[in-house]
Amino acid sequence: MRILIVSNMYPSKEKSFAGIFVKNQYLTLKSLLPKDSFIDVFYMERKFTTKIGSVFKYVKTFFKFFPFLFRRYDIIHLHYFFPLIYLVNLYKIFHKETKVVVTYHGSDLTKKVNSKNQYQLKKLASKVDCHISVGKALGDILVEKLDVQSDLILPVGVNDKVFFYEKTKKVYDFVYVGSFVHRKGVDLIIEAVKRMNSSISICFIGQGDYLHEIEALVNKYSNVFLYEGLTQQEIQKILVKSKFLLLPTRNEGFPTSTIESMYCGVPVLVSDIPQTKEQVFEGENGFIIPVDNSLALLEKMEFLAKIDVIQYDEMVEKTRTYFREISLTGVCLKLIEIYEGLNSENN
Incomplete structure (x- = not known):
């Protein structure tokens, strides 16, 4: 099974917090997947930019994705629906058998889906094979904005090997x-x-x-x-x-x-x-x-x-x-279960 994670959020020097949970999921999935499986990640570089700079950043990202069109993946897991759903949809034109999973995080629905693009985005959402919302309230917004139901409510997960209680003096x-x-x-x-x-x-x-x-x-x-x-x-x-x-x-x-x-x-x-x-x-x-x-x-x-x-x-x-x-390991094991279920539909 070959998996590609796609995200417009990923840590960088300028934005060390941006999408750290995506990186954590990628690394944990990599450690948990069977040896005969492969996982890759494609992400947009995060920088502090002007509005014009942001447009250039997205254009650059689209060009960087071009080589991935020639690689075969069984599963694409997209974090943040808009705007990289357009890249994923482009990939699907060449690889119709690939299954698409989308995790919706919040602003990708609340801020990015509007009256100008809603009709087109609804059509793209209808082609997604598995919809994951990180919370119940966001699942309601997903129905309202894109007219699709969440298949699963699954937060991104917390690394309990990093975040744990210690009794110490409060500063x-x-x-x-x-x-x-x-x-x-x-x-x-x-x-x-x-x-x-x-x-x-x-x-x-x-x-x-x-x-x-x-x-x-x-x-x-x-x-x-x-x-x-x-x-x-x-x-x-x-x-x-x-x-x-x-x-x-x-x-x-x-x-x-x-x-x-x-x-x-x-x-x-x-x-x-x-x-x-x-x-x-x-x-x-x-x-x-x-x-x-x-x-x-x-x-x-x-x-x-x-x-x-x-x-x-x-x-x-x-x-x-x-x-x-909702430890990180537990969430990733659930994701692997989802990937394997979708992949079995093609076999």
Whole structure:
């Protein structure tokens, strides 16, 4: 069985967080597949660019894919539906027997599918052999946007060999892990930091649009810390030293940073959207605040910074029990089962 993973998200020097879960899946699948199977990966290079630069980046990607048209794969697994579904569809013109699996992650549906392209994308979606949504709420959006049902709800998986609980001294009250972009609500955290009590410590881990603003906070406040380009192992070491993870996001598929945090025994503070409400149970493994509200974020942060030690320790124990079933290995074994099932249809 020959498998090709296609993704427009994959880690790079500039964007070390971009699609790390795709890389993790690829490497884990490679280690788990039978010896007579082969897996390859094609991805778009991630860089910080202008709008014109983004167009050039996609054009370059299409040309780079050209040699793959002459290689035979039994399964193509596409991460992020739009826009690389066009490449996959082109491949299918030459290799009709190849089965296509798509994992939908969130913004590939919520932001990229619109009234201008919806009709065409529905047609392309109808040719997909297996639809995977990373969360239940996203599965509903898939029906709404592309008129197809999820065959499976399957998150990307958490590497429990990397993200695990360690009892250690807490250094940070809050930590944010991910891209510094508007969609993730990083601007709300910045606004809250400017107003908050100086005794509350917060750590930012990542890269992106708000980097310079966060650097200014670090230079101004002794309680704000910044780390760029960390490995997942290094992130784990900071997570276990943090009381709470922050994710005041405006839009998600099924966020992975929250689940990684829970594997480390760190409760989360998230915004009130359907995707995070699938993960967070108020007062047990985290807390939920209104969307797009920096004042509500600040008030909850100030409250949680003073949380009772016994109550917090009880939360930590509960947090560690959530989502153990979606380890990276478990998810990849399920994917192999899907690949083999689809491949058997051709034999």
